[in-house]
Amino acid sequence: AQSVTQLDSHVSVSEGTPVLLRCNYSSSYSPSLFWYVQHPNKGLQLLLKYTSAATLVKGINGFEAEFKKSETSFHLTKPSAHMSDAAEYFCVVSAITGGGNKLTFGTGTQLKVEL
């Protein structure tokens, strides 16, 4: 079985300050991990993915995430928040199940960026 826990449902930061969105995962198989972003009433856009090549993954728009196997974590960070970063962010784990290759989503973190 696999699961994802996003530890904060809402995060609020000031523009120009760092962003940290936390994600822990559980998987009985070596997983692949993804972060997606969703703007209101839109589909999801891939920010970055971990595929076992490197533990520190760089994505679009200045985001990055570090895979820590010992902590089963894949936290998303950005050094300096921008107003356009305000959106909902989803951590996703992918692993083979009996019926195929499933993607399991966390419940999401709503990021608010204030002036």
Next chain:
Amino acid sequence: DGGITQSPKYLFRKEGQNVTLSCEQNLNHDAMYWYRQDPGQGLRLIYYSQIVNDFQKGDIAEGYSVSREKKESFPLTVTSAQKNPTAFYLCASRQGTGGRLNTEAFFGQGTRLTVV
């Protein structure tokens, strides 16, 4: 342009009616997925298909049905048996997986279904 098209963007139906949501992709992807999104619950998997003419139930399949007669199409029917069908529905596709776990999913823009 390659991508996933969901239609319509907004859909209104009366309670007790079946309704079918369209999802088409021209990315030549083998795998396709349907998710339901409700506030505060993230995305929950309804059905997925790894290959044409085959599909699997996800975590919340009750009250839904799908077909996969063509590689590019994966329509979702919300039946009258679905107790709370009002939600935002997202379709996704993914390159043929098999043993590969690192392919990302591409999403459509979603269909917001309201049942009155």
